[in-house]
Amino acid sequence: MAQKFVPELLGRSDYEIISEIIEPNTRVLDLGCGEGELLAWLAVNKHVDARGVEIMGPRVQQAIARGVSVFHSDIEDALADLPDQAFDYVILSQTLQESRAPLKVLREMLRVGRRAIVAFPNFGHWTVRMAQLFTGRAPKTKLFPHDWFDSPNIHFFTVEDFELLVQAQHWTIEKRIFLAGSRQVKVLPNLLAEVAVFLVRT
């Protein structure tokens, strides 16, 4: 693999995994790219043609000021503009659970890109299960720190749920990586993974 990603730079372990998955000299679209840290890193270190989409204006400004081509828009509109198979990878990191129509977004990602990289927090993690079981309330954990009434998350799903959806759609999972903190989880991912990263193709 090329240069190892520096997690301290971004403080996000899923970014580290994503940066390892992506091959050099490819075309990459990052949906919900924030301030463009990952894309800027990929452009410099892997010479990718990096594009982003971000809805929050100040983040768009930061990303463009960083030299990343970012489109100020919501994800669904941004995908609709693009031609088929325009990218090698389309990344959706920590955002699928916030999408109104997750399946539609995934389908669009696989129309626009040859592969989709999807990272999401695992609602099946044991701490989430325990929190709900013992408090009898909407779970509030390190992974899901928001109160139910002001959470950006509107769909709650697990590693298992995602695998089943991919099966039902007859897509192929090329890679699956499970994380707890920055450590990789090898067994019982649906119970132990805090974050899952999937590389999916049609």
Place this chain on the structure above:
Amino acid sequence: MITETQTIQFDSISLDGGMTVAPVDVAYETYGELNAAKSNAILILHAFSGDAHAAGIDKDSGATGWWDNMIGPGKGFDTDKYFVICSNVLSGCRGTSGPSSINPETGCPFAMTFPPVTIPDMVRLQKMLVDHLGIRRLLAVSGGSMGAMQALQWAVAYPDAVAASIPIAGTARHSAQQIAFNEVGRQAIMADPDWNEGNYYGKRPPARGLSVARMVGHITYMSDASMRDKFGRRLRDQDQFEVESYLRYRGSQFVDRFDANSYLYITKAMDYFDLTAGRPSLSAAFEGVKSRFLVISFTSDWLYPSYQSLEVVRALRGRNCDVAYCDLPSTYGHDAFLVHVTEQAELVRGFLASTFRERN
């Protein structure tokens, strides 16, 4: 930074309308140094009433350039890094040939016999200047309003000569509303008896008409919020609203530096500009483009609303072009690209740096 407008004369230019202007003068200024590879040149494109004096302090008049807050050492268009060029448009009145220039065949000003000019004609003349300066490929072209139209036209007409295009607060074609405001301005000028079918040179110019046209213009450049902040209902003297006296002042000031016939020619060029003309769609217009784009609009700009910039961005994205787009929050209306420049400068700086890095 002390600056001086220079003029270069070319033998002739052929226009879209089939006529030629011969010879043709171009007034321009440059800032910063062209590097040895000639890869750091940026062409700035002025808006309707602008001129070649984009930055610095004019050597003679002491006037500050119209985009001095964007162009200079350490600014958005950093003249420590880039070689910046700005020229007055064809049919203008600030040194480049236009209706107030002398027709060599008659020895009198052209007035309304100056041939009709289009935005592509203006860009063609700019290309002649850039060629003359020995620059094969510009790092970037950028401008606001009418300058944005030219920035798009550059990318479409000369795809190999532009690495990046930065259209700000612009459009690929005027809406009915934009044409309507321009028509009010034109009618105000032509209704002034001093206009005299355009033959007022050496006599009294149509100052009342031109100043009313400019007053209307200024209203469209501001926003409800910016006018409320700036004037409210405040009175000046006994019975005159602050906003009235401001508009009158702006109108009368404009008469001193602008030619009424140029007003007619340039607004017509803007109104007729349409990148989709003769093509099935806007997307088709962008078929051959090779540059990257940074498109900027402002939330309170109702003269060139954000949807017009978005239309351009969507057409470019549909072709998988490299395009960055940001709708910047501002209450300044269309004027934002001239006055509210902090965020705009940051976007431009980062975009230029990455374009320059990729190119070298």
